[in-house]
Amino acid sequence: MSTATPRAVEVVALGCADPRAPIGDDVMRSGPERMALRLMSRSAVLAYHAAREALAGAAWPDLTEAGLFMAVGASGSDLEQLRRILLASQGERGFTLARFGEQGLRVCNPLFAFQLMNNFTMAHTAILTGTRGPNAVLFSRGVGTLAALDEALAALRHGDCARALVGAADSAVHPVTALEHTRWHGELADAPAGEGAAVLALAAVDPRAGAPEPGAGPSRWHIASVEWSEGGAPRPGAPSRAALGIADDDAVVLHGWRADVAAELATALAGRAAPAVSVLSLPDCLAATAPLAWAEALSRAPATCHALAVVTADRDGGVGAVRFVRGAR
Amino acid sequence: MTAVITGLGVISPFGAGVTAFFDGLCSGRSAVAPITSFDAASFPVSVAAEVPAATAERWRAPGAVSDAHARDRKVGFALAAAHQALAQAGLVDAGPGPSTAPSTAPSPAHGLEPRAGGHAALAAAALSLGLGLETALLEDFAVLGDHIDWDTERARALAAHAAGERTPRLRTPADLAARALRAHFGLGGPQYLHMSACAAGAAALACAASLIERGRARTVLCGGTDSMINPLGLGGMARLGATSPRAASDACRPFDLHRDGLAMGEGAAMFVVEDAAAARDRGATALAAITGWGSTQDAYKATAPRPDGAAAVAAMQRALQRAGLVPGDLDYLNAHGTGTPLNDVAEAQAIAAVFGPPRLPVSSIKGAIGHAMAAAGALELAACVLALAQQRAPGTTGLRELDPLCAVVALPPGAHPLRLRRVLSNSFGFGGHNASVILEAA
Incomplete structure (x- = not known):
């Protein structure tokens, strides 16, 4: 897999779940993926949507060796599930750990964990697309996403993989995340909160190959x-x-x-x-x-x-x- | 360039420091015991391998601005382990470590102001850290009532922010430990915060080696820190059916015929990684070299590992290839070895597929210290560094009767003198992340 000459990396295709266009819950209502929806957080759905679009553009015949490098944000689970757990954990004097252990956990859908874990924002995309190569899932609030791209470039340039998806999915409008950011930063009038995902399909290219036609998009x-x-x-x-x-x-x-x-x-x-x-x-x-x-x-x-x-x-x-x-x- | 480890620090269920950690692993004892950090009597699981209370209290997040900060145990673990590592590498004074004195006033740095006087190299040092989930603060959620009006809560938070007041938190920020490390030790380089669940610690070390190899950084503080021994973490893992239902010190029995799940653990292992030549030039002692690493994804199911272990095979092969080694070159393998029925069989099959008929000594340390999740890979690599240094491998605490389906040379509990030059550590994460890292004696 290692190559003597570091290879250049080209952008083959793009995929987006654009925050300025409606991102409805119908994104994955068709096809076999709908069964996976109950395991997926909102960000995981967006990530898959963007990756699927990028892969459609790339038209790669085989994803077995393809890499997947994504930045993810905070846990963005379904709050209704959490509300049910907390409700069941209320005793006469409010929430108690004893009630949580006895009752709260019983109403918790075990599959909730797969919405809760940050890494599943990416893992669901791997499962649904079949990318089995090198990977990294990195936490980011913005600039940290460049670390995911840096890791992808390192893998492609070194020859660990010839193709890779790289991008991020996140939601700043998840209520807990929004509240958390208000606590840390106050109101940011110049950057309204949104949600979305974008994925680039990248390919390593042989440095000895000729230059492509300019201006081709x-x-x-x-x-x-x-x-x-x-x-x-x-x-x-x-x-x-x-x-x-x-x-x-x-x-x-x-x-x-x-x-x-x-x-x-x-x-x-x-x-x-x-x-x-x-x-x-x-x-x-x-x-x-x-x-x-x-x-x-x-x-x-x-x-x-x-x-x-x-x-x-x-x-x-x-x-x-x-x-x-x-x-x- | 070759990446070498010049500093190592550990906070584990055996206490603070590498000596307590490795002696504990080699003793054959298990640190799994009834949970004391919160009342887990009503939970389906009531045992775990906790960092001793005195150690955890000693290393609570320094300068915590709120009880919530201090309740995220992994922050203090990371700071303490990092201090040990940096001190061994000669990059900070080997004093008592991070202060535990709480800050009383809010500040722009949220109470995480730089405190440690450090080497100039830290100003450009990168951070590559394996991190677990945010810690959910259920009590804080619960006081909001049956119906949470998020707009009202945001308005309150905004007013509190403007007034410089602290408000209850619902969860700790995922990167809180990284913020604390950067602030406390004055790390000014890029950061890579790995969230690949149980593979995160190993991924962080591999990333650090890659950063050195490609000249992206000269010094990297790396490792993993985690604690999911909290109500939602423990409860969630129990609801998934991943934990052993037995409230016993041998709750985790990797590769054993009667294994029935994992035991939760916690802790941190931190490393200083540098270029070998640069370390030599400044007189630092190399503890081990990181020569191979590989990662793959199962891309199979959210709920189970790929049963044929094919992606795990590929991760080990990638690591061998990167190190320029063949399977016969290895002397010991530290397995992911969770003690769950599915993982251990799949991993054993993968090991057999790479290394052939059972020859290579294999052990898992999770029977001794539980599964430290995002910190697990880092702790296991710390054990590998110490095994190379002491020429003895820790056995598999909890193993009594090898499962015939796990056809590996599983070392029984205790210490095993071996000639160790090259070792491999596996880490496989929920979600299908596989990471293998090879260390060689320096």
């Missing part, structure tokens, strides 16, 4: 670099443009920025030759925001654009950039 984009800086303490200050891997003539797409981070980015991007800086108006879908932006930026990039840096900033103050280059291997 997303399938001709290659991933040149992934760089990020974590938020929270200790944050070493604004990352420089060089630290983010942004070249002088890249078109730059920003999304998910907070006012303070935007100011830092403006400084970081100052003095570039290329003026093109676009701002995507995406809801904050936490882990899923970054791949939604990648998908959006790649889909909308004009044929004349040959290098594109998509910059992510998250609620924790993390900042990162993925640099896509068209046709360069």
Whole structure:
């Protein structure tokens, strides 16, 4: 599996569960997958929806060796199930552990665990699609998703797999998650909460092969670099443009920025030759925001654009950039 | 570049430190006992391998801003194990470790301000951490009543945030331990937070080795930390039927004919991983080299491992290939060995498929310390590091009568002197994540 020469990685196809379009519960109402629904959290459904779309575009004949690298968010289980458990655990003086052990657990559907566990946001996709290769499931609130892409690139470049799905699914509108974020951050007026998923189908390409035709759309984009800086303490200050891997003539797409981070980015991007800086108006879908932006930026990039840096900033103050280059291997 | 381990720290059901951990494993004793951290008398499972109360209390999350923070036991475990590892690597002072003094005032860093004076290398160090589920705080949920008005709760939380006040939490953030580690030790590099259930700890170590190998980081603090010995964690695993129904110290009996489920465990194992040449240049001692790793997915069922173990086979083969080894090169295998009827047979079949007729010594440490979930792989790799250092392998506590369907050379309880140069550790996670890691004597 190991190769002597690190291989380039190309974007073959995209799949999205877009937060700006209705994402109904009918996403998987047909086909054999409907039986899996009762085991799946909302994010798991979204992840599968996006992966299925990406795989349809990629049309890979065999997924046995394909990798799957996803970022996931907080546990997003069905709250009705939890409500039933808590109700059954109420004694005369309210909730007691004794009642929980005696009664609460009895009303708990054992399959609830598969909604509760964060990793099942990805695992259901593996089960339903049959990807059996290298994998990673990483926690993210935004910039952390770039770590999932970084892991996927490492596997593809090293030759651990020739094909891989990478992306994220998450929901910032799950009541517990929304409440948690309010506690940590207060209200964020510039980033309304949303939910969604996006998945890229990536393939390693032989560096000795010829360059593809330019301007052929997303399938001709290659991933040149992934760089990020974590938020929270200790944050070493604004990352420089060089630290983010942004070249002088890249078109730059920003999304998910907070006012303070935007100011830092403006400084970081100052003095570039290329003026093109676009701002995507995406809801904050936490882990899923970054791949939604990648998908959006790649889909909308004009044929004349040959290098594109998509910059992510998250609620924790993390900042990162993925640099896509068209046709360069 | 070759990744080597230069520091190791452990918090386990045998107590704090690597000596207590490995001596406990080699004693043949089980740390599984009646649960004391909460009243589990009415639960279907009432035993687990808990970190001793005195140890857990000693290492409660330092600077916890609320009782909720302190109730997430894995945070303190991670900090304490990390301090041991970093001290051994010479990257922090080998003092008493993280302070347990609680912070009383809210702060932008949520009470997790940097406290440890550390080596400059930590400013750029990466973090690769295997983490378990958020800890659900059921009592806090319960006080909200039968019908939770989420809009009202958000309004309250918003007002409290604006006033700088603390409010009850419903669950701890999944990455709380990572935040604590980064803040406490001043880690400024990228972080990779692995959530692949029981494979997360091993995945974290493999990721760290990969980061070193490809020059992404010069120093990585990595490992796993978890505790699901809490009402929802324990209850949920019991409802899944994964736990042994017996309230006995031998509740977990890996590869035994009469095994009937796992015992819950908890703890943390943390490692400092560096490039071998860089470690040598700064005078650090390499404890072991991480030379092979591989991961696959079962892609089979949510509720059971792939019965033929095919994906587990592929994970071990990938690890061997990456290390440039053949099966005969290995001297010992630390099995995932949960003690559940399905896992142990599938894993034994997978081991046989890779290594052929039973020859390779195999053991599982889960009979001794239970299943520490996201920390399990890290704890098992810690046992492998210590086995390489001491040239003895821990046996399989709880094993009395080998299941004929598990055709492996399962080491019985106790310590087993062996010539150990290369060892492999398996970790298989709920959801079908398989990870195999190979360590070699440095």
